[in-house]
Amino acid sequence: xxxxxxxxxxxxxxxxxxxxxxxxxxxxxxxxxxxxxxxxxxxxxxxxxxxxxxxxxxxxxxxxxxxxxxxxxxxxxxxxxxxxxxxxxxxxxxxxxxxxxxxxxxxxxxxxxxxxxxxxxxxxxxxxxxxxxxxxxxxxxxxxxxxxxxxxxxxxxxxxxxxxxxxxxxxxxxxxxxxxxxxxxxxxxxxxxxxxxxxxxxxxxxxxxxxxxxxxxxxxxxxxxxxxxxxxxxxxxxxxxxxxxxxxxxxxxxxxxxxxxxxxxxxxxxxxxxxxxxxxxxxxxxxxxxxxxxxxxxxx
Amino acid sequence: xxxxxxxxxxxxxxxxxxxxxxxxxxxxxxxxxxxxxxxxxxxxxxxxxxxxxxxxxxxxxxxxxxxxxxxxxxxxxxxxxxxxxxxxxxxxxxxxxxxxxxxxxxxxxxxxxxxxxxxxxxxxxxxxxxxxxxxxxxxxxxxxxxxxxxxxxxxxxxxxxxxxxxxxxxxxxxxxxxxxxxxxxxxxxxxxxxxxxxxxxxxxxxxxxxxxxxxxxxxxxxxxxxxxxxxxxxxxxxxxxxxxxxxxxxxxxxxxxxxxxxxxxxxxxxxxxxxxxxxxxxxxxxxxxxxxxxxxxxxx
DNA sequence: AGGTATAAATAAGTTATACTTATTCCAGTG
DNA sequence: CACTGGAATAAGTATAACTTATTTATACCT
Numbered sequence: 001x002x003x004x005x006x007x008x009x010x011x012x013x014x015x016x017x018x019x020x021x022x023x024x025x026x027x028x029x030x031x032x033x034x035x036x037x038x039x040x041x042x043x044x045x046x047x048x049x050x051x052x053x054x055x056x057x058x059x060x061x062x063x064x065x066x067x068x069x070x071x072x073x074x075x076x077x078x079x080x081x082x083x084x085x086x087x088x089x090x091x092x093x094x095x096x097x098x099x100x101x102x103x104x105x106x107x108x109x110x111x112x113x114x115x116x117x118x119x120x121x122x123x124x125x126x127x128x129x130x131x132x133x134x135x136x137x138x139x140x141x142x143x144x145x146x147x148x149x150x151x152x153x154x155x156x157x158x159x160x161x162x163x164x165x166x167x168x169x170x171x172x173x174x175x176x177x178x179x180x181x182x183x184x185x186x187x188x189x190x191x192x193x194x195x196x197x198x199x200x201x202x203x204x205x206x207x208x209x210x211x212x213x214x215x216x217x218x219x220x221x222x223x224x225x226x227x228x229x230x231x232x233x234x235x236x237x238x239x240x241x242x243x244x245x246x247x248x249x250x251x252x253x254x255x256x257x258x259x260x261x262x263x264x265x266x267x268x269x270x271x272x273x274x275x276x277x278x279x280x281x282x283x284x285x286x287x288x289x290x291x292x293x294x295x296x297x298x299x300x
Numbered sequence: 301x302x303x304x305x306x307x308x309x310x311x312x313x314x315x316x317x318x319x320x321x322x323x324x325x326x327x328x329x330x331x332x333x334x335x336x337x338x339x340x341x342x343x344x345x346x347x348x349x350x351x352x353x354x355x356x357x358x359x360x361x362x363x364x365x366x367x368x369x370x371x372x373x374x375x376x377x378x379x380x381x382x383x384x385x386x387x388x389x390x391x392x393x394x395x396x397x398x399x400x401x402x403x404x405x406x407x408x409x410x411x412x413x414x415x416x417x418x419x420x421x422x423x424x425x426x427x428x429x430x431x432x433x434x435x436x437x438x439x440x441x442x443x444x445x446x447x448x449x450x451x452x453x454x455x456x457x458x459x460x461x462x463x464x465x466x467x468x469x470x471x472x473x474x475x476x477x478x479x480x481x482x483x484x485x486x487x488x489x490x491x492x493x494x495x496x497x498x499x500x501x502x503x504x505x506x507x508x509x510x511x512x513x514x515x516x517x518x519x520x521x522x523x524x525x526x527x528x529x530x531x532x533x534x535x536x537x538x539x540x541x542x543x544x545x546x547x548x549x550x551x552x553x554x555x556x557x558x559x560x561x562x563x564x565x566x567x568x569x570x571x572x573x574x575x576x577x578x579x580x581x582x583x584x585x586x587x588x589x590x591x592x593x594x595x596x597x598x599x600x
Numbered sequence: 601a602g603g604t605a606t607a608a609a610t611a612a613g614t615t616a617t618a619c620t621t622a623t624t625c626c627a628g629t630g
Numbered sequence: 631c632a633c634t635g636g637a638a639t640a641a642g643t644a645t646a647a648c649t650t651a652t653t654t655a656t657a658c659c660t
Contacts, residue, residue: 003305005302005303005305006302006304020637029619029620030621032619033618033620035637036618045380045381047388052576052626053455053574054627054628055635055637057637062387062580065383069377069380073377076369076373076376077369077373079369080365080366080369080370083369084362084366087347087362094361306647320608329648329649332608334608336647336648354656355657
C-alpha cells in the first residue's frame with residue numbers, strides 16, 4: 001500500500017470542504033470514489049485522517065499533519081509544471097554552446113545578437129580546440145557546437161552556415177608580401193607557425209600541403225590563434241589561419257595576407273549537435289538563428 | 301494524463317542510475333515497466349526528461365528541473381510518514397483536555413503527573429463550566445473531558461473515576477458550625493451563594509433541594525468557585541461546593557463544613573469523550589491514566 | 601565490414617486499481 | 631416515526647500498471 005498523488009488531491013479537497021460529498025462534487029467524482037481514496041490513504045499511513053461525529057466530519061491531528069505535507073507536495077507539483085512550461089518556450093532555459101577556438105572570433109558577435117533577441121536565455125559558451133570539443137560532445141555537454149567540418153565517424157547532425165576561408169599570413173615587411181600568385185614551392189625555406197594537433201585549422205593545412213605535395217622545412221607548433229598571430233607579427237614565420245581571426249590585424253596592416261596560388265582554402269563553418277539529441281526549443285531557435293545569420297552574411 | 305508518485309519514484313531512480321535497466325533492478329521491476337512510467341511522465345509534462353545518445357542515457361534540462369522537485373516531493377512524503385508514525389505512539393502529539401471548572405482543583409495535579417510520564421505530549425487544558433464544555437464537545441474541540449455526570453442526550457462515552465462529594469460550607473464562626481446532623485429546614489432563613497446556571501454543582505444542588513422539598517429564602521448567584529468561596533468567607537451566606545475545591549480552606553479553618561443530614565451529596569467525576577471519536581494513543585493513555593489514578597485515590 | 605553483446609522500445613496479455621451505479625446504514629430533524 | 635442528508639458498502643467495469651516475449655539500435659570486437 002502506497003500513497004498516491006490522487007489520494008492527496010482528494011484528501012486535500014475533503015480537508016478543505018470537511019465533506020466527502022462536496023469534495024466529490026468539486027472533483028467531479030462520485031462520493032464513494034472519495035470514500036475509497038480516503039480509506040486507502042488512511043490505511044497506508046495507518047491512522048484515521050478524519051472522524052465522523054454525528055453528521056459532521058472533523059480532521060484528526062494526523063489529518064492536520066498530513067494536510068500540511070499534502071499542500072506542499074501539491075504546490076511543488078504545480079511549480080514543477082510551471083517550470084516545465086517555461087522550458088517549452090524559446091525565451092527561457094539554458095543553452096550550452098561549445099565552439100572550436102577559431103570560431104570564437106565571430107561566435108561572440110553571434111551570441112551578442114542572439115542574447116539581445118532572447119535576453120532571459122542563460123548561455124554558456126565553451127571555447128576549446130576541435131579535439132576537446134569532440135570529447136565534450138561525447139559527454140553530451142554542449143547543446144550546440146560550432147566548428148569546422150565534423151568527422152564522419154561521429155554521429156553529428158551538422159549543417160554548414162558560413163564560409164571559412166583559410167589564408168596565409170606573414171609580417172607586412174615579408175619579401176613576398178607584395179607578390180601575386182605565389183606558388184607553394186617558393187615557400188620551401190620558410191618556417192611555419194602551426195596550431196597544435198587536434199586543431200581543425202592544422203588538419204586543413206596538412207591536407208592542403210599533402211595535396212600540393214609540399215613540406216615546409218621548419219614548423220613551430222603553438223597553442224591558440226592569438227599566440228600564432230603574435231608569433232607571425234614578431235617575424236617568427238608564416239602561418240595559415242582563418243581569415244576571421246585576423247580581420248583586425250589585416251585592416252591595421254600589422255599582418256599581411258600572402259596571395260598563394262590555390263588559396264584561400266575554402267572551408268565552411270558548421271553548426272551541429274549530436275544525432276538523436278532532443279534539442280530544446282531554445283537550442284532549435286539558436287541553430288536556426290546561426291543558419292540565417294550565416295546566409296545573411298554571405299549575401300551581404 | 302497526470303503525474304503520479306510512482307512515476308516520480310521511477311524517474312528518480314533512473315535519474316540517479318542514468319540507466320533504465322539498473323533502475324528497474326533497483327525497484328524490482330522489469331525494464332519495460334520503467335520505460336512506460338518514464339514515457340508517461342514525459343507525456344504528462346510534455347517534455348523529454350531523458351535522451352539516449354548512443355548507449356548512454358542523459359538527463360535533459362527539463363529532467364534536472366523535474367528531479368529537484370521529485371526529490372523534495374519524496375522527502376515530504378517521507379517526513380509525513382515519519383510524523384504519522386510519531387502520532388501512533390503515546391509519547392507524542394497533542395492532547396486537548398477540557399474540564400468543568402470544579403474539576404480544575406485536582407485536574408492540574410493529574411496533569412502534572414501525566415506530563416511527567418509523557419514529557420513530549422503537548423497538552424492543552426481548557427477550563428469552563430459544564431454548559432460551555434458541552435458546546436465545545438459539540439465542536440469536537442477537546443479530545444477528553446473531565447466533568448460531572450454527563451447528560452443522557454449527548455453521545456458521550458463516559459466513565460466515572462472518582463468520588464465528588466458536595467458539601468455545605470459556612471464561615472467558621474457561623475452559629476451552626478459546631479452542630480451535628482443539621483436538618484435542611486433549619487436553614488430556611490439562610491442566604492445561599494450559588495453558582496451560575498449551567499454549572500454542574502448548581503444543578504446537583506437544585507436537585508438535592510427539590511428532593512428535600514427545601515427552598516432557600518435568598519440566593520445570590522456568582523460565577524466561579526473562587527468567588528463563591530470568598531463570598532462565604534466574607535460571611536455573605538452558605539454554599540454547596542465540591543469538597544475538592546475547599547480542601548485548603550477547611551484545613552486552614554478559613555471555612556467550615558456544616559454537618560447537614562443527607563449530605564455530602566455523593567456524586568462522581570467522569571472522564572469522557574464523544575462517542576465514535578477515534579481516540580489517539582495519547583488520548584487513550586490519558587483516559588486510562590485518569591481511571592487508574594481515580595481508583596488509586598479511592599483506595600488510599 | 602560482420603557478428604555479438606547490451607540496452608531501450610514495442611507488443612500482447614494479465615492483474616490490480618480507480619472508477620461507476622445501486623443500495624444500505626446512520627444520525628439529526630420535522 | 632418517517633424523512634432527509636451524508637458516508638459506507640457491494641458489485642461490476644474500464645483503465646492503469648505490470649508481466650513475458652520480441653524487436654530495434656548501437657557500441658564493441660575481432
